[in-house]
Amino acid sequence: MNKRPTIRDVAALAGVSVATVSRVLSGDYPVAGNTRTKVQRAVRELDYVVNAHARALSGATSNVVALVMYDVVTPFFAHIASGVEYQATESDRLCLVCTTHGDPDRELEIVKLMREQHADAVILVGGVLMNDDYRERMYRYAKGLEDAGSRLVLCGRPSLGPDFPAITVEYDNVGGAFSATSHLLSSGHRRIAMLGGPVGNTTFDARLDGYRKALEAFRVPLDPALITHGDMGQEAGFRQIQQLLASGVEFTAVFAANDLAAAGAMRGLRAAGKRVPDDVSIIGYDDTPMAPELTPALTSVHLPHEELGRTAVKLALQRGEGSARQHVMLGTHIAMRDSVRPLI
Amino acid sequence: MNKRPTIRDVAALAGVSVATVSRVLSGDYPVAGNTRTKVQRAVRELDYVVNAHARALSGATSNVVALVMYDVVTPFFAHIASGVEYQATESDRLCLVCTTHGDPDRELEIVKLMREQHADAVILVGGVLMNDDYRERMYRYAKGLEDAGSRLVLCGRPSLGPDFPAITVEYDNVGGAFSATSHLLSSGHRRIAMLGGPVGNTTFDARLDGYRKALEAFRVPLDPALITHGDMGQEAGFRQIQQLLASGVEFTAVFAANDLAAAGAMRGLRAAGKRVPDDVSIIGYDDTPMAPELTPALTSVHLPHEELGRTAVKLALQRGEGSARQHVMLGTHIAMRDSVRPLI
DNA sequence: GCGGTCTTGGAAAGCGGTTTCTAAAGCCGT
DNA sequence: ACGGCTTTAGAAACCGCTTTCCAAGACCGC
Numbered sequence: 001m002n003k004r005p006t007i008r009d010v011a012a013l014a015g016v017s018v019a020t021v022s023r024v025l026s027g028d029y030p031v032a033g034n035t036r037t038k039v040q041r042a043v044r045e046l047d048y049v050v051n052a053h054a055r056a057l058s059g060a061t062s063n064v065v066a067l068v069m070y071d072v073v074t075p076f077f078a079h080i081a082s083g084v085e086y087q088a089t090e091s092d093r094l095c096l097v098c099t100t101h102g103d104p105d106r107e108l109e110i111v112k113l114m115r116e117q118h119a120d121a122v123i124l125v126g127g128v129l130m131n132d133d134y135r136e137r138m139y140r141y142a143k144g145l146e147d148a149g150s151r152l153v154l155c156g157r158p159s160l161g162p163d164f165p166a167i168t169v170e171y172d173n174v175g176g177a178f179s180a181t182s183h184l185l186s187s188g189h190r191r192i193a194m195l196g197g198p199v200g201n202t203t204f205d206a207r208l209d210g211y212r213k214a215l216e217a218f219r220v221p222l223d224p225a226l227i228t229h230g231d232m233g234q235e236a237g238f239r240q241i242q243q244l245l246a247s248g249v250e251f252t253a254v255f256a257a258n259d260l261a262a263a264g265a266m267r268g269l270r271a272a273g274k275r276v277p278d279d280v281s282i283i284g285y286d287d288t289p290m291a292p293e294l295t296p297a298l299t300s301v302h303l304p305h306e307e308l309g310r311t312a313v314k315l316a317l318q319r320g321e322g323s324a325r326q327h328v329m330l331g332t333h334i335a336m337r338d339s340v341r342p343l344i
Numbered sequence: 345m346n347k348r349p350t351i352r353d354v355a356a357l358a359g360v361s362v363a364t365v366s367r368v369l370s371g372d373y374p375v376a377g378n379t380r381t382k383v384q385r386a387v388r389e390l391d392y393v394v395n396a397h398a399r400a401l402s403g404a405t406s407n408v409v410a411l412v413m414y415d416v417v418t419p420f421f422a423h424i425a426s427g428v429e430y431q432a433t434e435s436d437r438l439c440l441v442c443t444t445h446g447d448p449d450r451e452l453e454i455v456k457l458m459r460e461q462h463a464d465a466v467i468l469v470g471g472v473l474m475n476d477d478y479r480e481r482m483y484r485y486a487k488g489l490e491d492a493g494s495r496l497v498l499c500g501r502p503s504l505g506p507d508f509p510a511i512t513v514e515y516d517n518v519g520g521a522f523s524a525t526s527h528l529l530s531s532g533h534r535r536i537a538m539l540g541g542p543v544g545n546t547t548f549d550a551r552l553d554g555y556r557k558a559l560e561a562f563r564v565p566l567d568p569a570l571i572t573h574g575d576m577g578q579e580a581g582f583r584q585i586q587q588l589l590a591s592g593v594e595f596t597a598v599f600a601a602n603d604l605a606a607a608g609a610m611r612g613l614r615a616a617g618k619r620v621p622d623d624v625s626i627i628g629y630d631d632t633p634m635a636p637e638l639t640p641a642l643t644s645v646h647l648p649h650e651e652l653g654r655t656a657v658k659l660a661l662q663r664g665e666g667s668a669r670q671h672v673m674l675g676t677h678i679a680m681r682d683s684v685r686p687l688i
Numbered sequence: 689g690c691g692g693t694c695t696t697g698g699a700a701a702g703c704g705g706t707t708t709c710t711a712a713a714g715c716c717g718t
Numbered sequence: 719a720c721g722g723c724t725t726t727a728g729a730a731a732c733c734g735c736t737t738t739c740c741a742a743g744a745c746c747g748c
Contacts, residue, residue: 004491006734017698022736029737032696047488052460053400054734057703062397064440072429073422073633082416085443094457096408097441099429113438116396144391147348234637263637270639289417293578293607295614295639350704361728366706373707376726398704401733 005046014042025050062118065313066096066150068110069125075288076258076305080125080155083309091317093120104137111141115148121316123153123309127203135160142166151316151324155308158202159327168327169312173203176301176332177210178217180255180283183299183334185218188343189253189281194227195240195261204232207257207285225249230261237264245272252280252343259284259291259300266294266339277341287335296338304330349390358386369394406462409657410440410494412454413469419632420602420649424469424499427653435661437464448481455485459492465660467497467653471547479504486510495660495668499652502546503671512671513656517547520645520676521554522561524627525599527643527678529562532687533597533625538571539584539605548576551601551629569593574605581608589616596624596687603628603635603644610638610683621685631679640682648674 011018016035023029024039031039042048056062065088069077081097088095096119098110107124114122122145128134142165145152152166159168184192194211197204208227215222226249230236237256241264244251254269256262262284266276274280276296284291287302308330315326355362360379367373368383375383386392400406409432413421425441432439440463442454451468458466466489472478486509489496496510503512528536538555541548552571559566570593574580581600585608588595598613600606606628610620618624620640628635631646652674659670 004493008734018735019699019737020697023697026736030695035697049456049459049488049492051401051462051734052457053397053406053462054703055460055736056397057395057401057705057734058736059703060736072416072426073419075417078417078422081441082443085416085441089443094461095441097425097429097439099426099433112393113396115393116399117438118395118397144393148393149348234633260633267637289578289604290634290637293611293634294637352704362705363707363729364727367727370706374725379727395704398733399706401704401735402706403733404706 005048007048007050009046010039010042010048013045014038056118061120063093064096064117064119065091065093065316066098066110066114066117066119066122067125068098068100068107068114068122070102071099072097074260075290076286076303077125079305080309083306083311084123084313085309086306087310087313091313093313093317104133108137108141111144114150115144118148119150121151121153121313123155123312123316124157125155125309126157127197127201127206128157129198129200130158130202130205131200138166139164146324153312153316155312156203158206162325162327165325167312167315167323167325169308169315169330170328171303171308171330172332173206174210174213176285176303177207177255177257178214179210179332179334180285180301181211181214182217184253184255184281184283184340185214185220187253187281187340190220190343191223191251192226192253192255193241193244193249193251195237195254195256195265196227196229197232197257199229204257211255223249226251232258232261234260234264234267237261238268239264241265241268242272245269245274253340254280254282256282256284259286259288259298262298262300262339263290263294266298277339281340281343283334283340291335292337294339298339299337300335302333302335304332349392351392351394353390354383354386354392357389358382400462405464407437408440408461408463409435409437409660410442410454410458410461410463410466411469412442412444412451412458412466414446415443416441418604419634420630420647421469423649424653427650427655428467428657429653430650431654431657435657437657437661448477452481452485455488458494459488462492463494465495465497465657467499467656467660468501469499469653471501471545471550473542473544474502474546474549475544482510483508490668497656497660499656500547502550506669506671509669511656511659511667511669513652513659513674514672515647515652515674516676517550518554518557520629520647521551521599521601522558523554523676523678524629524645525555525558526561528597528599528625528627528684529558529564531597531625531684534564534687535567535593535595536570536597536599537585537588537593537595539581539598539600539609540571540573541576541601543573548601555599567593570595576602576605578604578608578611581605582612583608585609585612586616589613589618597684598624598626600626600628603630603632603642606642606644606683607634607638610642621683625684625687627678627684635679636681638683642683643681644679646677646679648676 011021100107154168228240230240284300287300291298291300444451498512572584574584628644631644635642635644
């Protein structure tokens, strides 16, 4: 078991000083071609790799981007993660992934870990329950991360104000929901059930808001009986539609605040003998890979997931003062498929 | 902008030496309760967090587990990643995620990066094109990682032999495919089309092998015309089934080597006016979240994705000699749904 | 041939911890 | 009161790299 070689071993073998080896490897400092070759040969000979920790310790950056999200399997998060990972790689960074499952304590712990790691950027992804406790917590995080040298990015989560030391990369939840609802409205639907998410969650509150605004724009009175809430899983969607059906309230269309709930709802409608889209039209949100495979293929609000992730990393890594508190809002569009039918 | 405090600042504030602070934080060495309290107060006062790189540098472990996989969004990988992340957190490790998109050069680079990082474990996930080049590459990786102090884990990928310095955590591809095919066979189907993956890929070769073995066990002759290959995406599944249909070969059932291809195939069958399962039965593989939402709900081979990931981490972190080259094989089972119908 | 830039390479001081080695207290029995 | 043993705490030597500061050659015009 030969110990792992150090830069000293390389220097010795190449017959130069450690400083020279370091400079050859970093590539910035001018080194005579001859010397460079000798060093590179020695590196290959010993199969030497630098020690990232030693490098990070002595002033350089850690070259790590941290991604903090609810979980890793929900398509919404997975696709954002994909974008983050892509851009991190592009920028020669490694990508640290942590999940919170919605637990604030866990989140606190993760932020602490990230301060320890000196991550170049810490990206917090996805909607949250917005309240004073949250704001205060975020403020502490931001300060801690700032003087650990990390950039904080809020991704798919509203900004906490222009003075808040974080970059925000959002997509237009209100606009997307407005479009989706408008799409149903302009197809003649007036009784549109809303399958909403947890109350207080920034993402789902915004989607509900877009729904409201669209109704208003079309001068359709809002019927609270049409609005339900769930945890946005497939089972929740199934149950929500069942309740709606059982309650006897009439509706000809459904706007589900995400595709998973939409899928569950379609199953529920089918179970109740309702045909989609002949009896009930339905539109989802997120445009996950599942959407086109459902029967009928689900019309859904398409989000620029990957771009969201890429942009978050790009902005965070962009050096220069002032760049530390930007706010970007990306647009959405509707992916039209077969689950919506105009009302006669 | 107050600089981030060091252990020295804490020591000064608490009126003790840095050694003492270090010991209080590590928690192993005996420290008088009084001193401990003073130190903890100072830590809180300064909002001090250790520098992970400094800690890693001075002998301790890096507390990082690296996960290397094809991509981050395919449910197969996402669920394994979920298990890895879960167990890593459980073991107080952070989780570094890298994707290769099948590029061997990228993989090589990642392994180098992991050597630099001194990851506690490096987990390579998913099937690969098995050939001599691959074996040789793996051998180099294994050696390099070994004397960087990292454990190498092959997850969902066959072992390279008992002497190979790596842990292997597999699931039974042959067995799963055997069961799936047998399920169709015992339902009376004899003409079973196979939607296979890339030739040479360990995962899909094994699934094809299980298909063959099942036919053999039922003494059903294998018809090469029923076997197709694709890249296992939804489009591939769609195209493969179209070709099959166009070629005129008869079949009453389809075994798709993953759910994505199965979904595409179902779409293709529907487009061709074939009803599932009335005209054609179909069974998938991986049991992704999409499976129960398809119409009809797709019967599929369920894999212990999460457990695979958890086991990989658990074994890798288990210290003790000899534990460095274990081999675990997890089982699969069929999730019965509505896409298979007995032939009269 | 000489003083003065430009290159090139080395010595050494950190970076922020952990850990070994050592010394000062504190406790005990006699 | 004193020697010996156990706790507890400090000094200092690393861990492996980057980078600043310097010095020695190389090269130049005159």
